Amino acid sequence: MNSMAVDLNNETLISQYLLGELSEEQQIEIEDLAFSDKKYLAGITAVENDLIDEYVRNELSAADRQRFESRFLASADRRKRVEFARALANVVAVEAVPKKTVVEQSHSWRDSLYAFINGLTPTARIAFVSAMPLLIIGAGYLSIETLRLRRELTELRAESQSQQNSQQQALELERRHNQELNAQLNQEKQQREQTDESLRELSETGDAANPAPRPVIASLTLLPGLSRGGDNKPSLVLPEDARLVRLQIGIDAEEPYKNFAVELRTLAGRQVWTRENLNARNRRGARAVGLTIPATALKSGEYELRLSGINESGAAEDVGFYYFVVKKRI
Numbered sequence: 001m002n003s004m005a006v007d008l009n010n011e012t013l014i015s016q017y018l019l020g021e022l023s024e025e026q027q028i029e030i031e032d033l034a035f036s037d038k039k040y041l042a043g044i045t046a047v048e049n050d051l052i053d054e055y056v057r058n059e060l061s062a063a064d065r066q067r068f069e070s071r072f073l074a075s076a077d078r079r080k081r082v083e084f085a086r087a088l089a090n091v092v093a094v095e096a097v098p099k100k101t102v103v104e105q106s107h108s109w110r111d112s113l114y115a116f117i118n119g120l121t122p123t124a125r126i127a128f129v130s131a132m133p134l135l136i137i138g139a140g141y142l143s144i145e146t147l148r149l150r151r152e153l154t155e156l157r158a159e160s161q162s163q164q165n166s167q168q169q170a171l172e173l174e175r176r177h178n179q180e181l182n183a184q185l186n187q188e189k190q191q192r193e194q195t196d197e198s199l200r201e202l203s204e205t206g207d208a209a210n211p212a213p214r215p216v217i218a219s220l221t222l223l224p225g226l227s228r229g230g231d232n233k234p235s236l237v238l239p240e241d242a243r244l245v246r247l248q249i250g251i252d253a254e255e256p257y258k259n260f261a262v263e264l265r266t267l268a269g270r271q272v273w274t275r276e277n278l279n280a281r282n283r284r285g286a287r288a289v290g291l292t293i294p295a296t297a298l299k300s301g302e303y304e305l306r307l308s309g310i311n312e313s314g315a316a317e318d319v320g321f322y323y324f325v326v327k328k329r330i
Contacts, residue, residue, distance in 0.1 A: 018051060244292055272297055
């Protein structure tokens, strides 16, 4: 059936489709092809016109005529086309246009129409003039139908293009999200590697006979409840030889979270450090989250630390914000 559907010259197949002689599957294939192929749709319209002419001239068989009237004439638009064809056939039947010698000369369509009308007998001329309203209505109908089909085709193309654009936007958003996740994972990996490298260097410094002095670790305890605009921000003084910074982040003893995440930024918004999968420890009746970072990661200035708790579904929820000042000792 597919090979027949793509054959635009198979008028027998199209006639069977118009008269309802094909199976439902075959009809669907022809309609799909007509929707996607303008040439094939024009071929169907041409076969429709031939069927209408044969019906008006009583050239259809009894069976085809019955199918034509029961199926084809079920549409009001097609009935108008049949009336138009019948009126035109009546005009031509009154008197045939006499044959004339063909002169190789260019004439406008108005000249041809005037010549045709003048060549008719008075009776035929009256019949033709009477049929003119139907001719005009038919021409107007064909123009409107053509515009409607073009508009529907344009709307379908626009809808298809909109769907393609939506899919492309969704794919682009997903790609960007994956890039951001990869960048964040790489940053956390680099931070962990930097911390591990600092600890390894500290552990490898010196020898067994002359052990190196213990590394200088600066520490600071952060308590909840300090506002960003307060004047009593805790200060962290970093000696010149400080290698590590240990922050003890105090939390409410009733906080239900088991795991925490930390994000450290400057007040200008620049991200300095992030860490996940941190646990809280009980110290002297209070709970605190410990964070160790290289001292080189901190410069003189004010900082904001954001502490988040990880709930059972894996989502992060804000626990508190902590503010402190770093001062470098020279």
